[in-house]
Amino acid sequence: MGAGLGGSWADGSTRSAIEDFVGRVTTRGPDFVEPADRVAVFDNDGTLWCEKPMPIQLDFTIRRFAEMAAGDSDLQQTQPWKAAHEHDLQWLGAAMVKHYRGDDGDLKLLMGAVTEAFDSITVENYDARVRSFFDDADHPTLGRPYSGCGYAPMVELLRYLEANGFTIYIASGGDRDFMRPVAGRLYGIPPERVIGSALGLSYREGADTSDLLYKAAMDFFDDGPEKPVRIWSRIGRRPILSVGNSNGDLPMLAFSGLPDRPALRVLILHDDADREFDYVAGAEQALEHARGKNWTVVSMKNDWTSIFSPAVT
Amino acid sequence: MGAGLGGSWADGSTRSAIEDFVGRVTTRGPDFVEPADRVAVFDNDGTLWCEKPMPIQLDFTIRRFAEMAAGDSDLQQTQPWKAAHEHDLQWLGAAMVKHYRGDDGDLKLLMGAVTEAFDSITVENYDARVRSFFDDADHPTLGRPYSGCGYAPMVELLRYLEANGFTIYIASGGDRDFMRPVAGRLYGIPPERVIGSALGLSYREGADTSDLLYKAAMDFFDDGPEKPVRIWSRIGRRPILSVGNSNGDLPMLAFSGLPDRPALRVLILHDDADREFDYVAGAEQALEHARGKNWTVVSMKNDWTSIFSPAVT
Numbered sequence: 001m002g003a004g005l006g007g008s009w010a011d012g013s014t015r016s017a018i019e020d021f022v023g024r025v026t027t028r029g030p031d032f033v034e035p036a037d038r039v040a041v042f043d044n045d046g047t048l049w050c051e052k053p054m055p056i057q058l059d060f061t062i063r064r065f066a067e068m069a070a071g072d073s074d075l076q077q078t079q080p081w082k083a084a085h086e087h088d089l090q091w092l093g094a095a096m097v098k099h100y101r102g103d104d105g106d107l108k109l110l111m112g113a114v115t116e117a118f119d120s121i122t123v124e125n126y127d128a129r130v131r132s133f134f135d136d137a138d139h140p141t142l143g144r145p146y147s148g149c150g151y152a153p154m155v156e157l158l159r160y161l162e163a164n165g166f167t168i169y170i171a172s173g174g175d176r177d178f179m180r181p182v183a184g185r186l187y188g189i190p191p192e193r194v195i196g197s198a199l200g201l202s203y204r205e206g207a208d209t210s211d212l213l214y215k216a217a218m219d220f221f222d223d224g225p226e227k228p229v230r231i232w233s234r235i236g237r238r239p240i241l242s243v244g245n246s247n248g249d250l251p252m253l254a255f256s257g258l259p260d261r262p263a264l265r266v267l268i269l270h271d272d273a274d275r276e277f278d279y280v281a282g283a284e285q286a287l288e289h290a291r292g293k294n295w296t297v298v299s300m301k302n303d304w305t306s307i308f309s310p311a312v313t
Numbered sequence: 314m315g316a317g318l319g320g321s322w323a324d325g326s327t328r329s330a331i332e333d334f335v336g337r338v339t340t341r342g343p344d345f346v347e348p349a350d351r352v353a354v355f356d357n358d359g360t361l362w363c364e365k366p367m368p369i370q371l372d373f374t375i376r377r378f379a380e381m382a383a384g385d386s387d388l389q390q391t392q393p394w395k396a397a398h399e400h401d402l403q404w405l406g407a408a409m410v411k412h413y414r415g416d417d418g419d420l421k422l423l424m425g426a427v428t429e430a431f432d433s434i435t436v437e438n439y440d441a442r443v444r445s446f447f448d449d450a451d452h453p454t455l456g457r458p459y460s461g462c463g464y465a466p467m468v469e470l471l472r473y474l475e476a477n478g479f480t481i482y483i484a485s486g487g488d489r490d491f492m493r494p495v496a497g498r499l500y501g502i503p504p505e506r507v508i509g510s511a512l513g514l515s516y517r518e519g520a521d522t523s524d525l526l527y528k529a530a531m532d533f534f535d536d537g538p539e540k541p542v543r544i545w546s547r548i549g550r551r552p553i554l555s556v557g558n559s560n561g562d563l564p565m566l567a568f569s570g571l572p573d574r575p576a577l578r579v580l581i582l583h584d585d586a587d588r589e590f591d592y593v594a595g596a597e598q599a600l601e602h603a604r605g606k607n608w609t610v611v612s613m614k615n616d617w618t619s620i621f622s623p624a625v626t
Binding site for chain 2: 176190191192202203209212226228229254255258
């Protein structure tokens with residue numbers, strides 16, 4: 001075991017729980033785990049980067065709607081492209097509020113358009129669009145570029161785990177190919193270790209080149225019980241450490257470890273309205289489960305001395 | 314660039330084509346490729362290990378049929394379990410012959426049973442079954458254990474590529490989780506770098522442990538145009554080197570590289586009846602394509618001084 005966690009983790013029981021676990025699995029003894037089996041999985045939205053007031057990927061997609069509507073007067077009159085074209089974030093917010101009140105009509109319009117937004121675009125073209133977005137786009141309220149919305153203590157944790165022989169994967173409900181182009185820049189995680197939701201892909205063979213194009217349909221949504229399925233499909237090993245922040249992460253956390261093997265499950269609690277956001281909506285069951293099972297809950301307010309990483313170019 | 318290919322590759326144009334390519338992409342110059350992008354993909358059946366007289370996985374599954382039939386007198390009267398129970402390989406061979414003659418009835422029976430053979434078994438239980446099979450089972454005609462049916466020149470090629478900064482993935486039509494438990498032993502490839510066909514998985518949460526169980530249905534068959542899709546899904550990069558032996562590998566080979574980037578596509582030709590098998594069935598289009606495009610064709614008879622790796626325990 002090398003040095004401990006970095007300085008953005010406050011001293012206390014949370015930091016100790018992580019360092020104690022890493023000490024046990026890296027020291028010859030009853031809890032020792034071979035380096036090849038030191039697999040750690042991290043959710044992304046709300047775990048590695050900020051997900052409020054809306055997921056970063058949604059902002060990216062709304063800009064795509066505006067681009068689609070720019071030359072199309074029909075789309076300019078049709079939701080959700082109309083809202084994007086007019087920079088009407090109220091319509092988008094209202095769609096979410098209606099959804100919570102049981103009226104899914106506008107949210108379905110929105111999600112259908114999200115699924116179709118990159119129809120027939122090649123994987124390389126999409127990659128370039130994502131990179132360009134992260135070169136320019138700013139978070140709407142935090143006064144930071146999106147490329148500076150990763151959490152500094154989490155990046156420190158990734159490096160600390162790697163220094164102790166762990167291999168890190170992202171396992172997120174977010175779109176896999178949206179995270180891949182920037183996971184290296186923000187987290188030092190290469191594309192082959194990014195697991196996420198996926199649009200269908202179709203193969204097209206041309207005279208000079210063969211391409212993969214996105215379909216206007218999801219292949220799978222990597223959340224809840226789908227997360228362990230996708231983790232196994234990608235890695236072929238059970239994680240021994242998993243970190244999430246919402247109900248959709250529960251199966252991933254439960255799948256980590258076996259009764260006779262050590263495992264650490266960690267939940268990030270967003271309780272810092274001053275420096276980030278304060279919310280538990282969508283995490284109620286996860287927090288209840290964590291308390292009942294004695295999992296590790298990270299208070300952003302108390303356990304983190306700093307929140308955000310510097311923007312990465 | 315380090316030393317050249319190992320001694321099981323004969324001197325000649327095939328060996329030179331591989332060494333020249335590796336030299337170009339590892340030397341600073343117009344064809345240089347960064348190590349992170351030196352991705353190589355290998356088919357498995359007929360490319361890394363022997364696939365005749367039947368795929369190794371089929372032999373494994375037939376033994377499972379016999380196990381299922383052992384305590385079930387109804388199954389003992391029902392094909393294909395009956396054939397497995399009675400060690401009647403003729404029925405199984407005839408099913409293939411009928412298929413080639415346009416009568417798919419028996420083959421459908423067989424493939425349906427293959428899909429259902431591991432219904433509700435956990436991923437860990439399946440892993441243990443595969444390991445046990447490779448500890449014991451022998452090839453039916455070659456007089457070697459299955460664990461000694463990998464091709465020595467291919468294992469040399471894998472190590473040579475790794476020594477030159479390549480990362481190797483298996484991309485096979487065979488079942489992903491059948492290859493994973495032995496890809497380390499036979500090829501030095503870890504489970505996270507084995508891509509293949511997959512049964513569906515379902516997640517089951519218990520009081521003490523959470524498990525993944527196989528469904529009695531395929532998730533996808535990783536062959537033909539599905540291969541590039543699965544390669545991208547797993548790796549998020551295009552390969553620059555790909556090796557296969559059949560028509561189902563054509564899209565994978567075509568997807569490797571881009572017009573302005575170097576790529577090497579290799580086909581293994583089974584032309585050695587004395588030391589292995591001599592066949593082109595199922596590879597006709599691939600060979601025609603390879604000759605038209607000036608891809609590299611490996612003659613097992615002329616380019617390989619030895620065929621099989623020693624059995625690995």
